[in-house]
Amino acid sequence: MAFLQNKQRPFxxxxxxxxxxxxxxxxxxxxxxxxxxxxCHSALPDPMGVTEEKFSQDVHAQKGLTCASCHxxxxxxxxPDKAMSRKAGWKGKIDRKQIPELxxxxxxxxxxxxxxxxxxxxxxLGQYRTSVHGKRFAAGDTMVAVCTDCHSVHDLRxxxxxxxxxxxxxxxxxxxxxxxxAGYMKGYSIPTDQFAKYSTSVHHEALAVRGDLSAxxxxxxxxxxxxxxxGVEKVQNVCSNCHAFQAQMYEKSTHKxxxxxxxxxGCVVCHSNHDIRxxxxxxxxxxxxxxxxxxHKPGDHCDQARAQLLSGLSQLDEAIKSADQAxxxxxxxxxxxGEARLxxxxxxxxxxxxxxxxxxxxxxxxxxxxxxxxxxxxxNLQAGKQAMVERxxxxxxxxxxxxxxxxxxxxxxxxxxxxxx
Amino acid sequence: MFATIRHWLDTRxxxxxxxxxxxxxxxxxxxxxYWYFLGGITLFLFLIQVLTGIxxxxxxxxxxxxxxxxxxxxxxxVRFGWLIRSIxxxxxxxxxxxxxxxxxxxxxxxxxxxxxxxTWVSGVLLLFLVMGFGFSGYLLxxxxxxxxxxxxxxxxxxxVPIVGKPMMIFLRGGPGVTGAxxxxxxxxxxxVLPGIATVLILLHLMLVQLLGMSVPSKLEVQWTADPSLKxxxxxxxxxxxxxxxxxxxxxxxxxxxxxxxxxxxxVKADPFAxxxxxxxxxxxxxxxxxxxxxxxxxxxxxxxxxxxxxxFGLVGLLWILLPFFESDxxxxxxxxxxxxxxxxxxYIAGMSVYGLLAK
Numbered sequence: 001m002a003f004l005q006n007k008q009r010p011f012x013x014x015x016x017x018x019x020x021x022x023x024x025x026x027x028x029x030x031x032x033x034x035x036x037x038x039x040c041h042s043a044l045p046d047p048m049g050v051t052e053e054k055f056s057q058d059v060h061a062q063k064g065l066t067c068a069s070c071h072x073x074x075x076x077x078x079x080p081d082k083a084m085s086r087k088a089g090w091k092g093k094i095d096r097k098q099i100p101e102l103x104x105x106x107x108x109x110x111x112x113x114x115x116x117x118x119x120x121x122x123x124x125l126g127q128y129r130t131s132v133h134g135k136r137f138a139a140g141d142t143m144v145a146v147c148t149d150c151h152s153v154h155d156l157r158x159x160x161x162x163x164x165x166x167x168x169x170x171x172x173x174x175x176x177x178x179x180x181x182a183g184y185m186k187g188y189s190i191p192t193d194q195f196a197k198y199s200t201s202v203h204h205e206a207l208a209v210r211g212d213l214s215a216x217x218x219x220x221x222x223x224x225x226x227x228x229x230x231g232v233e234k235v236q237n238v239c240s241n242c243h244a245f246q247a248q249m250y251e252k253s254t255h256k257x258x259x260x261x262x263x264x265x266g267c268v269v270c271h272s273n274h275d276i277r278x279x280x281x282x283x284x285x286x287x288x289x290x291x292x293x294x295x296h297k298p299g300d301h302c303d304q305a306r307a308q309l310l311s312g313l314s315q316l317d318e319a320i321k322s323a324d325q326a327x328x329x330x331x332x333x334x335x336x337x338g339e340a341r342l343x344x345x346x347x348x349x350x351x352x353x354x355x356x357x358x359x360x361x362x363x364x365x366x367x368x369x370x371x372x373x374x375x376x377x378x379x380n381l382q383a384g385k386q387a388m389v390e391r392x393x394x395x396x397x398x399x400x401x402x403x404x405x406x407x408x409x410x411x412x413x414x415x416x417x418x419x420x421x
Numbered sequence: 422m423f424a425t426i427r428h429w430l431d432t433r434x435x436x437x438x439x440x441x442x443x444x445x446x447x448x449x450x451x452x453x454x455y456w457y458f459l460g461g462i463t464l465f466l467f468l469i470q471v472l473t474g475i476x477x478x479x480x481x482x483x484x485x486x487x488x489x490x491x492x493x494x495x496x497x498x499v500r501f502g503w504l505i506r507s508i509x510x511x512x513x514x515x516x517x518x519x520x521x522x523x524x525x526x527x528x529x530x531x532x533x534x535x536x537x538x539x540t541w542v543s544g545v546l547l548l549f550l551v552m553g554f555g556f557s558g559y560l561l562x563x564x565x566x567x568x569x570x571x572x573x574x575x576x577x578x579x580x581v582p583i584v585g586k587p588m589m590i591f592l593r594g595g596p597g598v599t600g601a602x603x604x605x606x607x608x609x610x611x612x613v614l615p616g617i618a619t620v621l622i623l624l625h626l627m628l629v630q631l632l633g634m635s636v637p638s639k640l641e642v643q644w645t646a647d648p649s650l651k652x653x654x655x656x657x658x659x660x661x662x663x664x665x666x667x668x669x670x671x672x673x674x675x676x677x678x679x680x681x682x683x684x685x686x687x688v689k690a691d692p693f694a695x696x697x698x699x700x701x702x703x704x705x706x707x708x709x710x711x712x713x714x715x716x717x718x719x720x721x722x723x724x725x726x727x728x729x730x731x732x733f734g735l736v737g738l739l740w741i742l743l744p745f746f747e748s749d750x751x752x753x754x755x756x757x758x759x760x761x762x763x764x765x766x767x768y769i770a771g772m773s774v775y776g777l778l779a780k
Contacts, residue, residue: 334683336496336503394504398680405673412666420659 035075036083037067050154057155063116070094070102099146100128100137127226134226143184150174150224166224169208171217172198194218197275216242235273236266243267249359281317284310284358305363312370313354319377320347326384333391340383347376442630446656449636453530457634457660458667459523465668466516467622469675470554473509474611481561483607485600488563489689496686507679515675517555517705520548521769528762531747531754532635538744540628545741547621550614555703557610563603564687569696570703571606572598577713580730599692638751645751699780708769709733711776 042051055061060069068075073090077083084090094102104125106112113120124147128134133144148156150166157164165174176195178184185192198204198218206215221230221238230238236256240247250256250266259266265273270283270291282289284306286298296302323344327337350373357366430436448457480499482491495502524544527533533541560571575598579589594601636644644651654660702710712733716725748755 334681334685336493336683336686338493338686339497394680398676401676402673405669405676409666409669412662412669416659416662 035066036078037071037073037075039078040080041067054155057157059156059158096142096146099148100125100134103147104128124225127223130228131223131226132228143187145178149178166219168213168217169211171219171224172204175218194274197272201274201276202278203276214242235268239267245356246359249357253359253361255361279355281310281313281355284313305361308363309358309366312367313351316347316351316354316370316373316377319374319381320344320351323347323377323381323384326381326388330384330387330391333388335387335391337383337387340380340387343376343380343383347373347380349373350376443657444655446630446633447653448634448656448660449640450652450654451636451640453637456526456530458664459519459526460629461664462667462671463516463519463523464622464626465671466512466519466675467618469512469672470509470516471615473505473512476505477509478611483561483604485563485603485690488561488603489686492562492686496683503683504679507683508675510684511675511678511682513555513558514704515671515678517551520551521705524548525762525766527635528743529759530635531638531751531759533744534635534638534747534751534754535744535749537628537632537635540625540632541744542741543621543625543628547618547625549737550618550621552705554610554614554618555705557606557614559703560598560603560606561610562686563690565690565694565697566687566700568598568690568692569700571602572696573700573710574702574706575602577710577726577730580724580726581734582727582731585730597692638754641751701776704773704777707776708772711772711779714776714779 038050038052038055041049043049050067055067066075067073068089071091071094072088073085074083074088077088082088084092107120108122108125110122113122128147129138133146136144137146152165157167159166159168161167162169164170172195179190180192180195182192203216206212207217219227220241222228236247236250246267256266258264259269271279280289283291286293286303286307290306292302292306296306323340327340327344330337350369354366354369354373357369360366427436448454477495480491480495480502482488492506495506497503499505527541527544556571556574560567575589575592578592579585581588590596592602592605593599594605635641701707709729713726713729716729718725720728743758746755747758
């Protein structure tokens with residue numbers, strides 16, 4: 001305390017006091033945040049190895065949780081015997097059978113989760129118990145997926161992180177790790193080609209190629225924590241989440257009753273499930289891509305209706321293409337046909353609407369949309385043709401004007417010659 | 422009948438005295454006389470601009486929600502609207518081209534020499550003004566290309582030290598290009614610039630009338646030494662009729678361009694859309710734009726774009742003052758000015774082509 005009494009150096013005394021406080025606080029902080037687990041485990045090979053870099057990516061670590069939060073023990077101790085003592089609550093490697101309950105011990109607690117992320121749901125464990133995975137797990141099957149199989153462990157990222165195994169773009173690959181492994185799935189009587197089929201689908205193209213995160217992946221139709229097959233009778237409910245208009249049409253159609261009567265799975269009958277392709281008008285055809293004739297007989301009432309629908313759609317498609325061509329020719333001649341171009345969008349909308357209305361399986365309703373589209377396309381075609389007529393008038397007018405200008409020029413030239421001769 | 426009208430005017434206004442200078446005015450004739458027509462053609466195209474501009478004003482509505490639609494209406498619904506708008510657009514471009522050509526012809530013929538320094542100054546100012554007409558008029562249809570070209574153009578103006586930022590805000594009517602910018606540009610295009618241009622054109626024409634046509638320096642030396650070699654024609658009617666022929670030719674070219682290649686309207690501007698890839702200004706700004714693109718982002722400690730803008734400003738100023746660096750004696754004209762003219766022409770043409778081809 002002598003230096004505190006030294007009135008000659010009050011500034012040095014204050015500085016020394018501050019430095020002592022900083023060192024003390026740093027030591028205290030080090031003791032509180034010290035994680036001795038990583039000192040050893042970062043040097044160990046897999047599956048025991050967890051590097052500091054890997055663990056720092058984990059969403060739990062970022063929220064302040066440590067190894068001890070799941071594994072117990074005393075991470076502040078440098079003595080392995082003390083750090084991994086049962087007395088300190090050390091659990092060691094988590095038994096696979098304990099994983100859902102361990103994760104659920106925090107994730108099922110709304111009050112606990114709210115302090116980290118108030119919008120995060122806390123029903124995952126409850127949902128898991130209703131899933132095929134959860135039911136089999138409860139029955140003692142440890143080969144089915146538990147939390148860590150899908151979410152990974154020690155570098156678990158939030159689903160919104162593109163590197164997360166459960167980010168929408170990566171979900172299908174995560175599911176495929178088990179479901180596409182024929183050896184692993186040997187004991188289960190389900191196919192293993194879902195991922196291969198999904199990879200060829202229009203949904204995969206939208207999600208993975210175009211980056212449309214609203215496009216469906218496995219969990220969109222099957223659920224995630226409560227994953228299960230949708231069931232034959234519920235398929236249209238799954239699809240209708242996105243394809244609302246088609247579902248409304250289908251609900252009122254004769255096909256719904258007919259399919260239900262013979263336990264056919266709605267949308268899937270024509271569009272399949274995992275390998276859903278972009279539908280074309282050929283689906284209505286009698287060729288190999290046609291879907292109607294798989295059930296209907298040639299020449300029957302439905303076959304005639306199918307042919308009528310196909311003919312109407314083809315007619316509108318052709319009409320739109322013809323109008324497009326006429327407008328393109330007019331545009332390349334410098335004619336302004338912007339309004340007709342805008343009208344073409346309306347014609348295309350009518351075609352799309354007609355294709356949606358197909359799901360009502362009513363020719364009169366589809367015909368209404370087709371006629372509306374045909375009228376618009378005809379008007380636009382006329383606009384294109386009219387523009388070309390106008391172009392010809394302009395060129396004729398130009399010819400006449402140039403002749404007039406030529407005559408005036410010749411006249412001027414002659415007049416100049418006359419007055420200068 | 423003409424004689425009666427003339428007599429009527431003469432008894433009241435001394436018509437013969439009034440038109441005497443026109444009748445006595447002569448124009449030198451030599452093998453380079455054809456270059457004299459360029460100024461007249463530029464004037465003709467300006468008159469076409471005034472006429473077609475007034476007609477467009479009958480239907481054009483300035484405003485972000487109306488401008489594009491009103492031009493579309495002119496192009497598709499108004500009788501001969503397409504022709505008026507196409508002629509206005511083509512004539513604007515031809516006018517800028519002939520104004521440039523006229524300036525370089527004056528430069529190479531050394532017509533800016535004493536006593537025509539002020540004719541040159543007013544002419545160069547008119548050229549800058551014509552480019553201002555082009556810049557302000559380009560935005561008026563409110564299409565995508567115009568919107569982004571104006572955004573880039575005003576941002577470049579904003580690079581001028583100290584006054585740049587306030588000037589950009591003033592031009593845009595705010596921090597960004599909006600409907601307020603369109604209204605301002607419309608005001609500049611149809612009121613401010615035409616007012617200044619009319620005064621400058623009158624001054625330019627008055628100086629041309631007052632000082633007469635210049636002849637190339639070599640010829641001037643020869644003609645001064647031996648006045649019998651001097652050749653000239655009457656301004657009225659001989660030269661004026663020839664000028665009229667040139668105007669008719671220009672009208673024919675305009676008609677062909679407007680009828681065969683009607684000016685494209687493009688797509689309506691969407692301020693929230695991203696700029697189209699490889700967007701470029703109009704051809705007459707291309708040499709400056711390409712130069713600014715080629716300057717490194719930092720030259721020593723100065724921002725490259727700022728340096729480029731300042732350099733163009735300085736060159737523009739020196740260009741206006743060019744006649745004051747020339748010798749007063751036609752026998753001692755400075756060749757280095759001709760050298761600069763050749764370099765400027767090659768630079769503008771080369772950079773424009775480069776800018777056109779560059780991605």
